[in-house]
Amino acid sequence: MDELPIGRRVAYWRGRRKMSQQVFADRLGKSKSWVDKIERGVRRLDKFSVLYEIADILQLDVQLLLGKDPDRRSDALNCIDQLEVDQIRAALERYDALSAYFDAAPYPPMLSDMRKAVNHAWLTYQYGRYGMLTRALPKLLRDAQAADAAYGADDQSREAAHLLGQVYQIASSVLRKLGDSELAWLAADRAMAVSQRADDQLLAGIATTRVGNALLAMGRARSALELNLRIANRLAPGGGNDASPERLSVYGLLLLQAAMAAARTGDSATVDDLLDGAQEAAHRLGGDHNHYWTCFGPTNLKLHRAAAAVELGDGGRAVETHLAIDPPSFNGLLPERRAHHMLDIARGFAQIGDVSAAGEMLVRGDRLAPSEIRCRPIAHEVMSDILRRTRGAPSAPIAELAEHMGVGI
Structure with missing residues (x-):
């Protein structure tokens, strides 16, 4: 499909998502005529911001729209450091809602700006750019908290609470990925509380999964199971x-x-x-x-x-399941999901003694979303196991990745 014009690729993936031109146009904020012209090649699609938005709506990697392999990102890779953790912790420990009770902020952030910032943060997370996200999170947390406090007695209060709940969930997700499970639990717990003020049961349901993931990371699997099941039943x-x-x-x-x-x-x-x-x-x-x-x-x-x-x-069984997954459907997922899966399958190959294949899975995952492999403690454990069990020298790609990860050979 690489040789197809970009408009044809848009039409192809829209069809795969079983989405009509009208529905697609509505979600994109364009007219049906605009979509039709793009898909027929009558109108050019050359703005990356629009491509990025289309990729989000179609739930796929933007590189697929460009006819390229969804491979390694060119953006700089940085994992979270202690300073960023401290800044996020400080933002989570703020109590703007209580302060606003006594002295409301005179110039709260506009909700339209907050919506854009939160959507961008979600995409940053789902594209596996954790370093970029953790640098942006302290300010995003402060802005969302200020907006929630300022609009607390206004018609916009539910939306402000909804946005803050999402930011807490984003923070919880990335903190858990990077190994700070207790702070991830705090952010997830805050998300559950705020979702009740947002009056959105589904938002509370997703917040529940974040709490469950944090509990699981802290070794409390039974509590995570019971919590997820209780809310799922409701x-x-x-x-x-x-x-x-x-x-x-x-x-x-x-x-x-x-x-x-x-x-x-x-x-x-x-x-x-x-x-x-x-x-x-x-x-x-x-x-x-x-x-x-x-x-x-x-x-x-x-x-x-x-x-x-x-x-x-x-x-x-994990490897068998992996081999049965439809490649086009898999490639349609966002990078974080695919790279996370490669890490899981690397663990699966290691369990059956195929450390060479395990290393290859880590390399493939690194090409999709480097932060998912280089920044996660579990990935470091897998790489250490691979190197320890490899007879002789590891292959060049595995050795290079291990060096980038800081895992000694």
């Missing part, structure tokens, strides 16, 4: 609940995270039951989507099947 489609794509996505992700917690406890039967429930939700959803920034759908479900197998110590 949000399940049916009864008084609708079966909207958003609800299916949030409900499905809760089941996936519960399955990961069950896998950590070694309960394979519960894992299978939860994954089957998530599969039903993914089937009803009908494709891979990014509602509420969940990246939920049939392909992500398969990624979690492989990850759960790794947690259960069944590397062979």
Whole structure:
């Protein structure tokens, strides 16, 4: 498909997402005529900002729209350092809502600006640019907190709370990735509290998965399992609940995270039951989507099947699941998801004794989202294991990656 004009590639992926031109145009904020002209090549699509937005709506890597392999990013890579952690902690420890009770901020951030900043932060996270994100998080946290405090008694209060809840979730997610599980738990707990003021059960459901992930990282798998299951049961489609794509996505992700917690406890039967429930939700959803920034759908479900197998110590099953994933569907996922999966499969190959293939998975993951491999403690553990078990010298790509990661050979 690389030789196709860019408009044809847009049309192809729009069709893969089962999205009409009108729906696509509405989400993009353009007319149906504009979309039609782009897809037929009558109008040029040469603004990267628009390409980036299209890629977000279609839930794929922008490089696919450009006819290129979704490979290594050119942006500079930096992992989080202690100074950035301290700045994020300071921002999380602010109590602007209480201060505003006594003295409201005279010039709060505009919500339109906050929406753009939060969307950009989500994309930065899902493209695996953790260093860039952690540098931006302290200010984003302060701005979102100030907006939430300033609009606390206004008609815009729910949206301000919703945006703050999202920022807390972003902070929790990246902090957990980078190994600060306790601070990740604090941010996730804040997200759950704010989501109640935002009056959005689905936002609270996603915040629950962040809390569960933090608990899991702290070794509290049983608590994570029970929490995810309890909220999943309350949000399940049916009864008084609708079966909207958003609800299916949030409900499905809760089941996936519960399955990961069950896998950590070694309960394979519960894992299978939860994954089957998530599969039903993914089937009803009908494709891979990014509602509420969940990246939920049939392909992500398969990624979690492989990850759960790794947690259960069944590397062979994880590798089999990986090999059965449809490449175009996999390439349509955002970089963080794909690189995370490569890390999981590296662990799977290591479990079955194929350390060469394990190293290759880390190298492939690094090409997709370097921060996911170079900055995560679990990836360092895997690389150390690979080097320790490799007979003779490792291959040049693995040795080079190990050097970048700071893992000694």
